[in-house]
Amino acid sequence: MAEPQLVLYEEEHGHIQVVIDKLALEASAKAVFLVDKNGQLVAETGELRGIDTTSLASLTAGNIAATGGLAKIIGEEEFPTHFHQGDRDNLHITLIARRIILVIVFENDKSSLGLVRLRVKKASSELAHIFEEMQKKAEAAAASGADSPFAEITDDDIDNLFSD
Amino acid sequence: MSFINYSSREINCKIVYYGPGLCGKTTNLQYIYNKTNPDLKGKMISLATETERTLFFDFLPLALGEIRGFKTRFHLYTVPGQVFYDASRKLILKGVDGVVFVADSQIERMEANIESIENLRANLQEQGFDLDKIPYVVQYNKRDLPNAAPLDEMKRLLNPSNVPDFEACAHEGKGVFETLKATAKGVLTDLKSLGGR
Numbered sequence: 216m217a218e219p220q221l222v223l224y225e226e227e228h229g230h231i232q233v234v235i236d237k238l239a240l241e242a243s244a245k246a247v248f249l250v251d252k253n254g255q256l257v258a259e260t261g262e263l264r265g266i267d268t269t270s271l272a273s274l275t276a277g278n279i280a281a282t283g284g285l286a287k288i289i290g291e292e293e294f295p296t297h298f299h300q301g302d303r304d305n306l307h308i309t310l311i312a313r314r315i316i317l318v319i320v321f322e323n324d325k326s327s328l329g330l331v332r333l334r335v336k337k338a339s340s341e342l343a344h345i346f347e348e349m350q351k352k353a354e355a356a357a358a359s360g361a362d363s364p365f366a367e368i369t370d371d372d373i374d375n376l377f378s379d
Numbered sequence: 380m381s382f383i384n385y386s387s388r389e390i391n392c393k394i395v396y397y398g399p400g401l402c403g404k405t406t407n408l409q410y411i412y413n414k415t416n417p418d419l420k421g422k423m424i425s426l427a428t429e430t431e432r433t434l435f436f437d438f439l440p441l442a443l444g445e446i447r448g449f450k451t452r453f454h455l456y457t458v459p460g461q462v463f464y465d466a467s468r469k470l471i472l473k474g475v476d477g478v479v480f481v482a483d484s485q486i487e488r489m490e491a492n493i494e495s496i497e498n499l500r501a502n503l504q505e506q507g508f509d510l511d512k513i514p515y516v517v518q519y520n521k522r523d524l525p526n527a528a529p530l531d532e533m534k535r536l537l538n539p540s541n542v543p544d545f546e547a548c549a550h551e552g553k554g555v556f557e558t559l560k561a562t563a564k565g566v567l568t569d570l571k572s573l574g575g576r
């Protein structure tokens with residue numbers, strides 16, 4: 216299969232949360248998100264009110280996918296960093312370990328691109344390390360045939376989802 | 380690729396609606412959106428041209444309920460059907476867990492249906508997927524039209540391996556939830572046997 220399944224355990228989620236909480240603080244960011252390349256939100260922190268995080272995740276992934284396609288057309292592997300500048304808020308987007316997208320929302324009057332870049336650099340390598348561990352853990356679990364929470368689901372369980 | 384989050388106890392799966400231009404993919408999602416309890420759905424996003432043709436994708440997040448203490452979330456996507464958007468279609472298939480092929484029943488669209496299925500198979504293959512192995516459902520849409528091809532003819536041409544299939548009139552909602560349900564069922568059944576891929 217193209218990519219292994221993404222599995223996020225509480226332990227790694229805790230580690231990730233520590234890193235992005237710190238990043239948000241040190242970069243004076245409004246919000247920080249981690250999004251899987253397939254468009255699923257992995258973690259979030261900061262001022263989230265009024266932000267539709269599910270849409271943000273899907274569109275971020277679409278954006279990275281589209282620019283990744285553009286990169287290949289001109290002979291680049293990928294564009295690992297993106298910056299979208301707005302009147303008040305900006306988006307800084309970085310690809311980590313080729314699989315997870317780090318999105319930072321920051322305001323012009325509270326932070327700067329330079330500061331965000333600096334902080335992202337350090338956080339990226341910490342996150343990359345966590346995701347490597349996560350990957351290994353998921354692969355080991357799959358290889359050992361460890362029980363998926365869904366191993367035992369029945370047709371009735373599935374039918375019940377649609378019962379209303 | 381489905382995403383299992385033990386921290387929030389959620390499972391996320393991705394379903395893609397594929398098919399030729401104007402077959403009714405966006406209409407399927409719009410109907411699901413309109414009929415779903417606001418608590419269970421997120422915003423529907425349509426990246427479309429000014430004439431409402433899908434430019435990149437439509438996206439609809441749905442929460443279906445819990446299984447074994449895990450919230451099940453489905454992310455539904457449509458692809459742009461027009462031939463020249465092939466690069467975009469490939470991107471949207473990344474990480475897919477299940478596919479719905481929406482066929483246009485009109486006789487004059489049969490050629491386009493067949494081409495689109497071949498395109499689906501090839502694009503999946505590029506991503507490392509085999510159409511014969513992933514959860515897959517066929518929908519014969521626009522059954523209400525007078526120029527609809529006979530059903531057995533469509534089955535023969537578009538569903539030779541006899542995967543679950545449904546007749547539909549997506550703009551009235553007929554067959555829409557049946558199709559989604561069968562696909563979701565396929566995806567969840569897959570998870571059960573794989574226990575992580």
Ligand SMILES: Nc1nc2c(ncn2[C@@H]2O[C@H](COP(=O)(O)OP(=O)(O)O)[C@@H](O)[C@H]2O)c(=O)[nH]1
Binds near residue numbers: 399400402403406522
């Ligand atoms: N008669 C009829 N029209 C339909 C049906 N489903 C969709 N349509 C219409 O077909 C057109 C194209 O639908 P759309 O969902 O945009 O197609 P897409 O290109 O596959 O996304 C729209 O005008 C729909 O209202 C159907 O079951 N019967």
Ligand SMILES: [Mg+2]
Binds near residue numbers: 405458460
């Ligand atoms: Mg469309």
